[in-house]
Amino acid sequence: xxxxxxxxxxxxxxxxxxxxxxxxxxxxxxxxxxxxxxxxxxxxxxxxxxxxxxxxxxxxxxxxxxxxxxxxxxxxxxxxxxxxxxxxxxxxxxxxxxxxxxxxxxxxxxxxxxxxxxxxxxxxxxxxxxxxxxxxxxxxxxxxxxxxxxxxxxxxxxxxxxxxxxxxxxxxxxxxxxxxxxxxxxxxxxxxxxxxxxxxxxxxxxxxxxxxxxxxxxxxxxxxxxxxxxxxxxxxxxxxxxxxxxxxxxxxxxxxxxxxxxxxxxxxxxxxxxxxxxxxxxxxxxxxxxxxxxxxxxxxxxxxxxxxxxxxxxxxxxxxxxxxxxxxxxxxxxxxxxxxxxxxxxxxxxxxxxxxxxxxxxxxxxxxxxxxxxxxxxxxxxxxxxxxxxxxxxxxxxxxxxxxxxxxxxxxxxxxxxxxxxxxxxxxxxxxxxx
Amino acid sequence: xxxxxxxxxxxxxxxxxxxxxxxxxxxxxxxxxxxxxxxxxxxxxxxxxxxxxxxxxxxxxxxxxxxxxxxxxxxxxxxxxxxxxxxxxxxxxxxxxxxxxxxxxxxxxxxxxxxxxxxxxxxxxxxxxxxxxxxxxxxxxxxxxxxxxxxxxxxxxxxxxxxxxxxxxxxxxxxxxxxxxxxxxxxxxxxxxxxxxxxxxxxxxxxxxxxxxxxxxxxxxxxxxxxxxxxxxxxxxxxxxxxxxxxxxxxxxxxxxxxxxxxxxxxxx
Numbered sequence: 001x002x003x004x005x006x007x008x009x010x011x012x013x014x015x016x017x018x019x020x021x022x023x024x025x026x027x028x029x030x031x032x033x034x035x036x037x038x039x040x041x042x043x044x045x046x047x048x049x050x051x052x053x054x055x056x057x058x059x060x061x062x063x064x065x066x067x068x069x070x071x072x073x074x075x076x077x078x079x080x081x082x083x084x085x086x087x088x089x090x091x092x093x094x095x096x097x098x099x100x101x102x103x104x105x106x107x108x109x110x111x112x113x114x115x116x117x118x119x120x121x122x123x124x125x126x127x128x129x130x131x132x133x134x135x136x137x138x139x140x141x142x143x144x145x146x147x148x149x150x151x152x153x154x155x156x157x158x159x160x161x162x163x164x165x166x167x168x169x170x171x172x173x174x175x176x177x178x179x180x181x182x183x184x185x186x187x188x189x190x191x192x193x194x195x196x197x198x199x200x201x202x203x204x205x206x207x208x209x210x211x212x213x214x215x216x217x218x219x220x221x222x223x224x225x226x227x228x229x230x231x232x233x234x235x236x237x238x239x240x241x242x243x244x245x246x247x248x249x250x251x252x253x254x255x256x257x258x259x260x261x262x263x264x265x266x267x268x269x270x271x272x273x274x275x276x277x278x279x280x281x282x283x284x285x286x287x288x289x290x291x292x293x294x295x296x297x298x299x300x301x302x303x304x305x306x307x308x309x310x311x312x313x314x315x316x317x318x319x320x321x322x323x324x325x326x327x328x329x330x331x332x333x334x335x336x337x338x339x340x341x342x343x344x345x346x347x348x349x350x351x352x353x354x355x356x357x358x359x360x361x362x363x364x365x366x367x368x369x370x371x372x373x374x375x376x377x378x379x380x381x382x383x384x385x386x387x388x389x390x391x392x393x394x395x396x397x398x399x400x401x402x403x404x405x406x407x408x409x410x411x412x413x414x415x416x417x418x419x420x421x422x423x424x425x426x427x428x429x430x431x432x433x434x435x
Numbered sequence: 436x437x438x439x440x441x442x443x444x445x446x447x448x449x450x451x452x453x454x455x456x457x458x459x460x461x462x463x464x465x466x467x468x469x470x471x472x473x474x475x476x477x478x479x480x481x482x483x484x485x486x487x488x489x490x491x492x493x494x495x496x497x498x499x500x501x502x503x504x505x506x507x508x509x510x511x512x513x514x515x516x517x518x519x520x521x522x523x524x525x526x527x528x529x530x531x532x533x534x535x536x537x538x539x540x541x542x543x544x545x546x547x548x549x550x551x552x553x554x555x556x557x558x559x560x561x562x563x564x565x566x567x568x569x570x571x572x573x574x575x576x577x578x579x580x581x582x583x584x585x586x587x588x589x590x591x592x593x594x595x596x597x598x599x600x601x602x603x604x605x606x607x608x609x610x611x612x613x614x615x616x617x618x619x620x621x622x623x624x625x626x627x628x629x630x631x632x633x634x635x636x637x638x639x640x641x642x643x644x645x646x647x648x649x650x651x652x653x654x655x656x657x658x659x660x661x662x663x664x665x666x667x668x669x670x671x672x673x674x675x676x677x678x679x680x681x682x683x684x685x686x687x688x689x690x691x692x693x694x695x696x697x698x699x700x701x702x703x704x
Contacts, residue, residue, distance in 0.1 A: 078539075081579045081582060316536075318588075320587075346534065349538070353542055354694060354695045378702075379700055382533070
């Protein structure tokens, strides 16, 4: 074999090797997932065919509770992308709603929360309706068990005060620090009234804190809150009117709930000496019971509450949610927290989707800690009730537009045709809560 | 043939190289018997003359096949890229819907992507003509996306963008499925094998003439033929065997979407 031939064969080898090298490459897929350990108390496991348990802790005797229950049901119905009254699935599992009645007291908050916790797979709770059953009660019980709570209707400022806030507690409802500030602005700046009294319910977080925040805001503006009535269960509801008749104030701010609110205001209306006094009631008084009790005597009474005009401009709410609500309940929304309830449900479902660890076969595991963190990640969620951003203190509604309606132009009477006489948008920062 | 193309890199290489060596050993025995020592000089000269032709033929055939199959692999990977881009575009477009709808569309999209990764890829490997769970998930996703078209609150710009993204996903998936059903051109492969075997025989004849010193060169040719054939077989199926289309982009996008990376209301996404 000549040298040239050998070189030719070696060159051929190189050519052939190049062919082999050209084929090199490729990669294989990798998959990694990590869940919480099944023995971990922080972990919730949803087995194959098992539902995801959510709770609804709502005051079913009140319009606000029923309104929110309907909105929660609509939220679950919409899991399949349509309001067809067939609940959709979440991550391939049904969602079971454990409904517990909120009796709107601290004791009922504790009892109700503990009753819901009998289900160990309870992942999160929507509610409670009343601040009184949440504050230092249900919120604490759920926090001890690391169960996420999102309330669509609690407005008491203490619930999200850094000193009293429970870490698993969130709310999509506005903070009463905003409502009280707007009411104070209305009375002092708009009506130019400099003296006021407050009427609240003793041992009720919602009522007491709203009255207290109003007093602070009103005093800060330069007004004077001359008296603060705190009614106990044994106090006569007509006592307030009798006392005030001797020295009528410029305005009375009533932060009671039905039926106390109607009874107190009815007595005030029946007192001739208080005929010229401006009466402002909180949104919890905007009920059909109140209107029925007072009849035409309700005319001229102011009520504060969320300004629905912006909500009604929301096309999804107007064209999609409301017809579905009517179809589900057969009624128009009676409360004001339905959109907050729908938002609370949507935020929870979203957090669940983002934190679920899906195992082969469809088993899900959740870390309660991760679920809470997922809520804290929310910034600028354009919900039905407004733009939501969840703060570490639990407030998801950083700002709210609060309106003052003058009866009979109340939303509860006139529906979406109700025209507010005063409306203001304020943020938590604007009312001194930078939390 | 699919069992062969579905083998792993080590098994395939071993099979082809051992096959080439066994063939060479058999051929060597036959050649020693068939070509007496006094005729080996002439036979060697003749074989040398054919070596270049046979080598070129083998190189061209295998090069063409490897290049063609590699192009198919790249094409499949490109379709995955287009599919992922469409899915990403759909996720972005859905962000203009009300957030409750955004979450629904993205959840349905994640279900589809996960089904592609966990169900469709293995189906393409074992039974490309079959039906995977991904088809059902794509159907659900399509129904959801098209349901937004007539909704009064959904901007037409958004629904149009979502529908065109979905079309890109559907089209690229279909093309991916078509590629998965394509097979190695058998006549060309057989021709390559024949050329390779002829090359081995030629190398052995040359080695017989020139003595054991040149046996190493013949061994090199035998190994290269084995490697080349294993490379062709390895690359010939984009969804089976050692060189496959990567599902990683789909996995990565599903992870990004499910962790909220495409949700406008999340911080630090």
